[in-house]
Amino acid sequence: MEPSGVVASARERVRDAVRGEIIVAARAQLATEGAGALSLRAVARELGMASSAVYRYFKSRDDLLTALIVEAYDSLGAEAEAAATLGQGSLEHWRNACRAVRRWALSRPTEYTLIYGSPVPGYQAPELTVAPASRVLFALAALLAEANDAGELVEDPSTVLPTSLDTEMRALADFAIPGVAPSIVAKALVAWNQLFGQISFEVFGQLHGLVQDTDAFFEFAIDAMGRFVGFRPA
Amino acid sequence: MEPSGVVASARERVRDAVRGEIIVAARAQLATEGAGALSLRAVARELGMASSAVYRYFKSRDDLLTALIVEAYDSLGAEAEAAATLGQGSLEHWRNACRAVRRWALSRPTEYTLIYGSPVPGYQAPELTVAPASRVLFALAALLAEANDAGELVEDPSTVLPTSLDTEMRALADFAIPGVAPSIVAKALVAWNQLFGQISFEVFGQLHGLVQDTDAFFEFAIDAMGRFVGFRPA
DNA sequence: CGCAAATGAGAGCAGTGCTCTTATAAAAGA
DNA sequence: TCTTTTATAAGAGCACTGCTCTCATTTGCG
Numbered sequence: 386m387e388p389s390g391v392v393a394s395a396r397e398r399v400r401d402a403v404r405g406e407i408i409v410a411a412r413a414q415l416a417t418e419g420a421g422a423l424s425l426r427a428v429a430r431e432l433g434m435a436s437s438a439v440y441r442y443f444k445s446r447d448d449l450l451t452a453l454i455v456e457a458y459d460s461l462g463a464e465a466e467a468a469a470t471l472g473q474g475s476l477e478h479w480r481n482a483c484r485a486v487r488r489w490a491l492s493r494p495t496e497y498t499l500i501y502g503s504p505v506p507g508y509q510a511p512e513l514t515v516a517p518a519s520r521v522l523f524a525l526a527a528l529l530a531e532a533n534d535a536g537e538l539v540e541d542p543s544t545v546l547p548t549s550l551d552t553e554m555r556a557l558a559d560f561a562i563p564g565v566a567p568s569i570v571a572k573a574l575v576a577w578n579q580l581f582g583q584i585s586f587e588v589f590g591q592l593h594g595l596v597q598d599t600d601a602f603f604e605f606a607i608d609a610m611g612r613f614v615g616f617r618p619a
Numbered sequence: 620m621e622p623s624g625v626v627a628s629a630r631e632r633v634r635d636a637v638r639g640e641i642i643v644a645a646r647a648q649l650a651t652e653g654a655g656a657l658s659l660r661a662v663a664r665e666l667g668m669a670s671s672a673v674y675r676y677f678k679s680r681d682d683l684l685t686a687l688i689v690e691a692y693d694s695l696g697a698e699a700e701a702a703a704t705l706g707q708g709s710l711e712h713w714r715n716a717c718r719a720v721r722r723w724a725l726s727r728p729t730e731y732t733l734i735y736g737s738p739v740p741g742y743q744a745p746e747l748t749v750a751p752a753s754r755v756l757f758a759l760a761a762l763l764a765e766a767n768d769a770g771e772l773v774e775d776p777s778t779v780l781p782t783s784l785d786t787e788m789r790a791l792a793d794f795a796i797p798g799v800a801p802s803i804v805a806k807a808l809v810a811w812n813q814l815f816g817q818i819s820f821e822v823f824g825q826l827h828g829l830v831q832d833t834d835a836f837f838e839f840a841i842d843a844m845g846r847f848v849g850f851r852p853a
Numbered sequence: 854c855g856c857a858a859a860t861g862a863g864a865g866c867a868g869t870g871c872t873c874t875t876a877t878a879a880a881a882g883a
Numbered sequence: 884t885c886t887t888t889t890a891t892a893a894g895a896g897c898a899c900t901g902c903t904c905t906c907a908t909t910t911g912c913g
Contacts, residue, residue, distance in 0.1 A: 395880085396879075396880070396889095396890075400890090400891095403891095424868085424869065424870085425871090426869065427868095427869095434893085435893045436869095436870085437873090437892075437893065437894075440871070441891060441892080445870080445871080446869095446871090498737040499737075502737025503654060503732040503733075503737045503823060522829075546839065547835050547838075547839075549835050550835040550839060553830065571836070574829070574836070575817070575839070578820055579809060579816055580816070581816050581819075581820065582812040582814070582817065582819065582820075583809070583816065585816065589737060595756075595791070596787065597787060598783045598787060601781050601783050602805070602808070605780065605784060605805055606809045609809060630911060634859090634860095659900085659901065660899080660900065661899095661900095668861070668862085669863070670862095670900095671861075671862070671863075671903080671904090672860070672862070674902070675860060
């Protein structure tokens with residue numbers, strides 16, 4: 386009999402509870418041990434169950450990893466979405482969104498590593514991770530669209546795109562942020578890469594010895610990149 | 620007896636040869652299997668020797684990993700250094716250096732992942748990796764210094780730094796690129812993060828479905844960021 | 854030539870992901 | 884209520900991993 390979906394049977398509820406416990410334990414182990422060192426057996430030990438029992442809930446280690454990845458993407462996406470409407474003016478919205486992403490990354494570094502670091506060896510992200518993975522980008526796109534509607538996005542006429550890129554950016558704009566100029570879309574993508582590049586470098590320790598006041602440097606970067614994209618300062 | 624260093628004894632030469640063979644086999648396995656899946660036993664099998672014998676040459680798996688990392692850093696550094704003097708004008712030098720980094724990354728993705736992706740679980744980079752890791756950054760710094768000396772670097776007076784960042788960037792400039800304005804140093808670091816952020820996103824597949832013509836997009840980015848830093852177009 | 858050092862091979866330990874069979878508990882049907 | 888079906892748990896086992904030990908062999912140097 387197919388479960389009705391909304392109303393969960395007693396068995397289903399306890400099953401979901403166990404699933405949740407496994408995920409919690411796995412996340413704890415992830416935080417302490419690191420991404421690829423996530424061991425199903427260790428999680429099982431932690432929970433006092435046989436390793437084989439865990440396979441009733443996750444058919445493979447990658448399956449468990451996927452659950453963690455989806456959770457991380459969703460958590461980060463929610464933070465970014467919430468922050469993208471804070472403050473006054475588009476530039477401040479942009480900055481707050483960036484700050485939210487960084488704050489999340491620094492508070493949950495192993496999970497940031499999981500989703501924005503190198504792919505875990507042998508792991509292939511399944512289809513269902515695509516949607517949650519896009520949330521941050523969509524939040525930034527919405528930000529862009531609002532700024533454009535409010536007239537707070539100025540286009541630099543000296544920015545020229547080659548035709549191939551122009552048509553691509555135009556298509557991208559039509560899909561997600563109608564009305565925004567192709568050159569601004571391209572710049573926004575550049576800024577997006579900058580944002581995650583900088584956060585990754587900070588999380589992965591690549592800034593060590595170069596920059597001490599990472600807070601100030603980050604503020605400088607998001608301000609500069611915000612203006613680069615075309616946000617008009619309030 | 621300490622080996623004289625320059626002249627290698629017969630034993631030392633064959634030892635170095637075996638070491639080299641192991642590294643080659645390891646790199647091959649790295650390329651096919653991925654970063655964290657590098658197995659000492661597998662490379663031993665490949666070379667037809669017992670796994671325990673490999674431990675005569677590398678005292679741990681991390682030790683072998685370090686050798687690969689150093690080799691990768693040096694290879695990338697050499698490419699960047701060579702490219703940073705190609706072409707006419709600072710902006711073109713900058714662009715060629717960026718192109719070289721990207722070309723290297725795309726041609727050796729697993730090794731790029733090894734050095735710029737998430738740290739391998741449980742692996743702690745030893746001190747001796749610091750120097751080769753800095754080569755790319757130093758190449759870019761030299762580029763900046765030359766551009767500044769040639770008067771091809773213009774400072775945007777509207778760029779203001781907070782005092783803490785100003786002193787830091789000034790100290791950084793004094794150390795590596797004397798004469799370059801603090802605001803330009805900060806912008807160069809932003810551009811550096813952008814460069815590796817974009818390349819990482821491309822290598823890790825995060826650009827999939829967003830940008831098709833990654834070549835054109837990269838050209839746009841390095842041109843835009845080059846101007847952002849202050850390189851005067853030739 | 855002989856000796857000491859370097860090397861190779863093998864066994865073994867503790868760990869991993871994963872699969873299989875067997876036992877048990879719980880829900881569903883008669 | 885009793886039986887049957889189904890989900891879960893447990894354990895053994897396979898093939899693999901990094902790494903350490905011992906023991907035999909080779910090899911180069913004095």
